[in-house]
Amino acid sequence: MRKHNKFLLALSLTLFAGFIGAQMLTANEAKQGREAEPAPTPAVQPAPANGKLLDHLGDTKVISVEPVRQMFSHRTHVVQYKIACVDCHNGIFEQKWGAARAKGDYTHEDAFDKGLYCGVCHDGKAAFATVGEQNCVTCHGSNMVAPDMIYFQKPVRTVVFDHKDHVDKGMKCAECHLQLFDTRAGAAEEQPEKFVMQALYDGKYCGACHDGKAAFASDTRCTTCHIGVRGNERRLAQSAEGKGKNAK
Numbered sequence: 001m002r003k004h005n006k007f008l009l010a011l012s013l014t015l016f017a018g019f020i021g022a023q024m025l026t027a028n029e030a031k032q033g034r035e036a037e038p039a040p041t042p043a044v045q046p047a048p049a050n051g052k053l054l055d056h057l058g059d060t061k062v063i064s065v066e067p068v069r070q071m072f073s074h075r076t077h078v079v080q081y082k083i084a085c086v087d088c089h090n091g092i093f094e095q096k097w098g099a100a101r102a103k104g105d106y107t108h109e110d111a112f113d114k115g116l117y118c119g120v121c122h123d124g125k126a127a128f129a130t131v132g133e134q135n136c137v138t139c140h141g142s143n144m145v146a147p148d149m150i151y152f153q154k155p156v157r158t159v160v161f162d163h164k165d166h167v168d169k170g171m172k173c174a175e176c177h178l179q180l181f182d183t184r185a186g187a188a189e190e191q192p193e194k195f196v197m198q199a200l201y202d203g204k205y206c207g208a209c210h211d212g213k214a215a216f217a218s219d220t221r222c223t224t225c226h227i228g229v230r231g232n233e234r235r236l237a238q239s240a241e242g243k244g245k246n247a248k
Ligand code: HEC
Pocket: 020, 023, 060, 063, 072, 074, 077, 078, 083, 084, 085, 086, 087, 088, 089, 093, 094, 095, 096, 097, 098, 099, 100, 101
């Protein structure tokens, strides 16, 4: 049984390597073909065995779940847009899931805006840009517009977090959305045993900044964050009247 599995593994590795080799050969033809005429001549010709691999790659649609979801499909890039493997796997991306993220600069500000990683093509010319609100949803699956107010209810009720307060002070999305928080309201609260004051005092979550240096300390001004039910009502009433800072 084990031998049989090993044989299958070896066989599929061989097929896989052969497949990649074939892709490399066709890559230059593909490039030339695309430059000469953009007509959709299928430059990548999948041999019978390749269909399976593409199925597999097509399945791995979600490249990452944190800090953002629903990112990238091999299938659409390779099959639909006829991009050869080497167009991406020649230095832009390693053939290793998560390798780009592990480098620590896999963000809009550090990379995509400067034409790196996805930004090599997604620059508004070769493919739709990584800026422009209408485009966020295509890569992230939700419109990614930061909501103004988030009210945490667990483990205690009505802790307020206001995106606008923070972003208006010049903080970038990546300062919070790479390490500290998911781009999904409610994610931190799914672990109420971890999302506690002690964690903040230890420099996690809000405490990464609210340490008395970058921002007021987490063990002071309790009611600035814990606005309570009354405070919440006041804030909501204010913004309903158009007086709240979010109603500007
Ligand atoms: C448009 C760009 C692009 C094209 C074209 C492309 N890939 Fe990828 N590939 C990626 C990205 C992005 C990753 C993830 C890399 C990362 O997370 O750092 C990846 C990852 C992989 C992985 C690792 C998967 C894993 O589970 O670890 C393999 C294998 C791979 N690609 C093979 C291929 C093959 C074979 C082709 C051609 C049929 C191809 N790729 C075409 C962008 C591309």
